[in-house]
Amino acid sequence: MEPILLRVDEAAHLLGIGRTRVYDLIRLGQLRSVKVFDSRRIPRDAIDEYVRSLMAQAA
Template identity: 45%
Template structure:
Protein backbone atom coordinates (compact mmCIF):
# COMPACT_ATOMS: atom_id res chain seq x y z
CA UNK A 1 0.00 0.00 0.00
CA UNK A 2 1.41 3.41 -0.99
CA UNK A 3 1.72 6.09 1.63
CA UNK A 4 0.08 9.48 1.22
CA UNK A 5 3.33 11.37 1.79
CA UNK A 6 7.00 10.49 1.93
CA UNK A 7 8.33 10.97 5.47
CA UNK A 8 11.80 11.96 6.60
CA UNK A 9 13.75 10.58 9.52
CA UNK A 10 11.94 12.85 11.99
CA UNK A 11 8.59 11.53 10.77
CA UNK A 12 7.65 14.83 9.15
CA UNK A 13 6.54 14.90 5.51
CA UNK A 14 9.32 15.57 3.02
CA UNK A 15 7.50 15.05 -0.27
CA UNK A 16 3.78 15.51 -0.82
CA UNK A 17 1.72 13.96 -3.59
CA UNK A 18 -0.20 16.54 -5.60
CA UNK A 19 -3.40 15.41 -3.87
CA UNK A 20 -1.85 16.05 -0.46
CA UNK A 21 -0.51 19.45 -1.53
CA UNK A 22 -4.03 20.28 -2.73
CA UNK A 23 -5.38 19.57 0.76
CA UNK A 24 -2.53 21.36 2.54
CA UNK A 25 -2.95 24.51 0.44
CA UNK A 26 -6.73 24.29 -0.09
CA UNK A 27 -6.24 24.59 -3.84
CA UNK A 28 -7.62 22.63 -6.77
CA UNK A 29 -5.53 20.27 -8.89
CA UNK A 30 -5.72 22.75 -11.77
CA UNK A 31 -4.38 25.60 -9.65
CA UNK A 32 -1.57 23.43 -8.25
CA UNK A 33 -0.41 22.52 -11.77
CA UNK A 34 -0.77 26.15 -12.95
CA UNK A 35 1.43 27.31 -10.08
CA UNK A 36 4.00 24.62 -10.90
CA UNK A 37 4.04 25.64 -14.59
CA UNK A 38 4.38 29.31 -13.62
CA UNK A 39 7.37 28.49 -11.40
CA UNK A 40 5.63 29.69 -8.26
CA UNK A 41 5.43 26.21 -6.69
CA UNK A 42 8.41 23.90 -7.04
CA UNK A 43 7.91 20.24 -7.82
CA UNK A 44 10.22 17.30 -8.39
CA UNK A 45 9.81 14.10 -10.34
CA UNK A 46 10.07 10.69 -8.73
CA UNK A 47 9.85 8.34 -11.65
CA UNK A 48 6.65 9.31 -13.44
CA UNK A 49 5.15 10.86 -10.32
CA UNK A 50 5.33 14.53 -9.43
CA UNK A 51 6.01 15.39 -5.79
CA UNK A 52 5.93 18.71 -3.96
CA UNK A 53 8.73 19.17 -1.40
CA UNK A 54 7.60 20.38 2.01
CA UNK A 55 10.05 23.27 1.65
CA UNK A 56 8.32 24.29 -1.60
CA UNK A 57 4.97 24.46 0.18
CA UNK A 58 6.47 26.69 2.89
CA UNK A 59 8.09 28.92 0.22
CA UNK A 60 4.81 29.18 -1.68
CA UNK A 61 2.93 30.25 1.46
CA UNK A 62 5.65 32.83 2.19
CA UNK A 63 5.32 34.13 -1.38
CA UNK A 64 1.56 34.51 -0.93
CA UNK A 65 2.13 36.34 2.37
CA UNK A 66 4.63 38.72 0.75
CA UNK A 67 2.21 39.41 -2.11
CA UNK A 68 -0.66 40.03 0.33
CA UNK A 69 1.51 42.40 2.33
CA UNK A 70 2.11 44.51 -0.76
CA UNK A 71 -1.60 45.28 -1.04
CA UNK A 72 -1.78 47.10 2.28
Protein backbone atom coordinates in the same frame (compact mmCIF):
# COMPACT_ATOMS: atom_id res chain seq x y z
CA MET B 1 7.03 12.29 11.03
CA GLU B 2 5.87 14.42 8.09
CA PRO B 3 6.69 13.29 4.57
CA ILE B 4 9.42 15.24 2.79
CA LEU B 5 7.75 14.97 -0.60
CA LEU B 6 4.02 15.42 -1.10
CA ARG B 7 1.79 14.11 -3.85
CA VAL B 8 -0.06 16.76 -5.84
CA ASP B 9 -3.35 15.93 -4.13
CA GLU B 10 -1.71 16.24 -0.69
CA ALA B 11 -0.24 19.63 -1.59
CA ALA B 12 -3.63 20.74 -2.93
CA HIS B 13 -5.28 19.71 0.33
CA LEU B 14 -2.72 21.62 2.42
CA LEU B 15 -3.17 24.75 0.30
CA GLY B 16 -6.95 24.42 0.14
CA ILE B 17 -7.00 24.44 -3.66
CA GLY B 18 -7.64 21.89 -6.39
CA ARG B 19 -5.12 19.60 -8.07
CA THR B 20 -5.41 21.47 -11.36
CA ARG B 21 -4.46 24.73 -9.65
CA VAL B 22 -1.38 23.02 -8.12
CA TYR B 23 -0.31 21.91 -11.59
CA ASP B 24 -0.86 25.50 -12.80
CA LEU B 25 1.39 26.83 -10.01
CA ILE B 26 4.08 24.30 -10.94
CA ARG B 27 3.83 25.17 -14.63
CA LEU B 28 4.08 28.90 -13.84
CA GLY B 29 7.16 28.33 -11.67
CA GLN B 30 5.43 29.54 -8.51
CA LEU B 31 5.61 26.17 -6.75
CA ARG B 32 8.72 24.02 -6.87
CA SER B 33 8.37 20.35 -7.67
CA VAL B 34 10.46 17.35 -8.58
CA LYS B 35 9.88 14.34 -10.76
CA VAL B 36 10.18 10.92 -9.10
CA PHE B 37 10.03 8.41 -11.91
CA ASP B 38 6.70 9.27 -13.56
CA SER B 39 5.21 11.09 -10.58
CA ARG B 40 5.30 14.78 -9.71
CA ARG B 41 6.14 15.52 -6.04
CA ILE B 42 6.24 18.79 -4.14
CA PRO B 43 8.87 19.23 -1.42
CA ARG B 44 7.21 20.11 1.91
CA ASP B 45 9.34 23.26 2.23
CA ALA B 46 8.13 24.41 -1.23
CA ILE B 47 4.64 24.73 0.25
CA ASP B 48 6.00 26.96 3.02
CA GLU B 49 7.96 29.06 0.49
CA TYR B 50 4.86 29.54 -1.66
CA VAL B 51 2.78 30.65 1.32
CA ARG B 52 5.53 33.07 2.41
CA SER B 53 5.60 34.55 -1.11
CA LEU B 54 1.82 35.07 -0.97
CA MET B 55 2.16 36.81 2.39
CA ALA B 56 4.94 39.05 1.07
CA GLN B 57 2.81 40.04 -1.93
CA ALA B 58 -0.08 40.90 0.39
CA ALA B 59 2.10 43.16 2.57
